[in-house]
Amino acid sequence: xxxxxLDTLGDYYDSxxxxxxxxxGTRAMHKGYFTDGGDxxxxxxxxxxxxxxxxxxxxxxxxxxxxxxxSGGGQPAVLLAEETGCAVTGVDATPGQVxxxxxxxxxxxxxxxxxxxxxxxxxxxxxxxSFDRVLMMEVVSHLPDTLTGGKAxxxxxxxxxxxxxxxxxxxxxxxxxxxxxxxxxxxMDDVPSVHLSTRRRLLGLLTAAGFDILDVEDLGRxxxxxxxxxxxxxxxxxxxxxxxxxHDAVERIVPVMEQVAEADEHLGYLLITARARPRPAP
Numbered sequence: 001x002x003x004x005x006l007d008t009l010g011d012y013y014d015s016x017x018x019x020x021x022x023x024x025g026t027r028a029m030h031k032g033y034f035t036d037g038g039d040x041x042x043x044x045x046x047x048x049x050x051x052x053x054x055x056x057x058x059x060x061x062x063x064x065x066x067x068x069x070x071s072g073g074g075q076p077a078v079l080l081a082e083e084t085g086c087a088v089t090g091v092d093a094t095p096g097q098v099x100x101x102x103x104x105x106x107x108x109x110x111x112x113x114x115x116x117x118x119x120x121x122x123x124x125x126x127x128x129x130s131f132d133r134v135l136m137m138e139v140v141s142h143l144p145d146t147l148t149g150g151k152a153x154x155x156x157x158x159x160x161x162x163x164x165x166x167x168x169x170x171x172x173x174x175x176x177x178x179x180x181x182x183x184x185x186x187x188m189d190d191v192p193s194v195h196l197s198t199r200r201r202l203l204g205l206l207t208a209a210g211f212d213i214l215d216v217e218d219l220g221r222x223x224x225x226x227x228x229x230x231x232x233x234x235x236x237x238x239x240x241x242x243x244x245x246x247h248d249a250v251e252r253i254v255p256v257m258e259q260v261a262e263a264d265e266h267l268g269y270l271l272i273t274a275r276a277r278p279r280p281a282p
Contacts, residue, residue: 027073031226060084070139074101122153155209164278211274227261
């Protein structure tokens with residue numbers, strides 16, 4: 001992804017973040033974990049449930065330093081810091097999201113253990129061997145699969161920042177096993193820079209970057225309810241949203257809601273846990 005593409009993605013999230021927050025009731029810009037289609041949880045509750053699931057796989061505790069790559073509005077980082085006692089550094093490429101995350105952290109129960117910085121996942125502004133855990137939630141799906149500057153670079157940076165033996169939790173959408181477009185092509189035309197990979201490809205890139213794969217969970221049967229639930233909550237709040245944000249702004253997100261709800265029925269959704277291998281001596 002070239003710098004102008006990154007800027008476009010940042011502009012998209014900056015312009016949509018407040019409306020998305022109003023629709024979903026959370027600053028977590030990722031899917032939710034629902035037990036089934038009848039789960040009464042709100043989208044916000046289900047999104048936090050997914051964050052907690054990733055946190056458990058990382059076995060987070062007070063002695064850990066966690067790096068949240070692609071931290072967005074800060075909800076996962078703040079939740080994990082408050083509930084596990086870990087220290088969290090979030091990095092995001094969108095200045096507006098970093099500012100929102102800092103405001104959220106200021107109201108947290110332990111703001112001294114939470115910080116947010118601007119930075120690119122492919123070139124992190126952080127020293128090597130400085131974290132025990134890394135979280136990547138719906139980050140690499142925005143990076144292309146290129147020889148340089150894409151998903152491979154982001155995984156290499158995650159490995160560099162982790163101490164040997166440190167754990168990574170990767171949480172993201174994947175293409176169906178056969179690859180290709182899941183819903184007839186163009187399912188996310190209204191969101192810039194979406195680049196999905198297959199399960200096999202992500203595991204190969206992680207291994208090449210210096211990780212040993214510990215566990216792979218397909219949460220698709222749980223996250224597939226996210227799009228329909230988001231659409232339902234949107235429709236219930238639509239009149240008030242139009243009053244607050246304007247009719248045109250609300251109408252512009254309708255195609256996105258429809259596309260995501262349809263795609264969620266077909267996409268896989270993985271939680272991959274991996275361990276950073278010791279690096280060869282220089």
